[in-house]
Amino acid sequence: MSLRSHLVYTALFAASAVAAPAAWAQVQEPASPAQEYPSPAGEAQTPPMNEAPESSSAASAQISDQKIEQFADAYVAVQTIQEKAASDLQTAKEPAQADQVKQKAESDMIAAVEKSGLKVDEFNHIVETMTANADVRERVAAKLQERQGGG
Known part of the structure; x- marks a missing residue:
């Protein structure tokens, strides 16, 4: 996958992940099966393999x-570029015209990320971190709410 395609897919994922920032504050980690269904008395319980609370806060601090x-x-x-591209794609009459809209959107998204002061891989890293780290999601959601006049 090319860098451009990766950015587009990452940006689309970020858009879906950030679409409901207010809901993130209410997102709770799912309970492990051991928490939902306690084992009978006397059976040893093993902690879930994926628990690593220190790494979650460490990733946020980084x-x-x-x-x-x-x-x-x-x-x-x-997001603005994606919305315009989606509108332009609906009015595209030819496949070549649609391809041109997609290519321009990809270029514009890369330029927008770089204009913000981030590299594309930094943008992608933050998106990936958001999926696994509620603190980062909440921090991003708060900044987005500020930009939308909600904070």
Whole structure:
């Protein structure tokens, strides 16, 4: 997958992940089966393999407030580009015209990310971190709400 295609897919994922920032504050980690269904007395319980609370907060601390600010700026710009491209794609009459719209949107999204001060791989890293780290999701959601006049 090319860098451009990866950015487009990542941006689309980010758009879906950030579409409901207010809901993120209410997202809770799912309970492990051991928490939902306690084992009978006397059976040893093994902790879930995927629990690593220190790594979650460590990942959040590794993303500076400045990077979160830059990500929010880039996200808003990318979302605007995506909305325009979606509208333009609906009016495209020829496949070649649709391809041109997609290519322009990809170029514009890359430029928007870079204009924010982030590299494309930094943008993608923050998106990936958001999927696994509620603190990062909440920090991004707060910045986006500020930009939308909600905070």
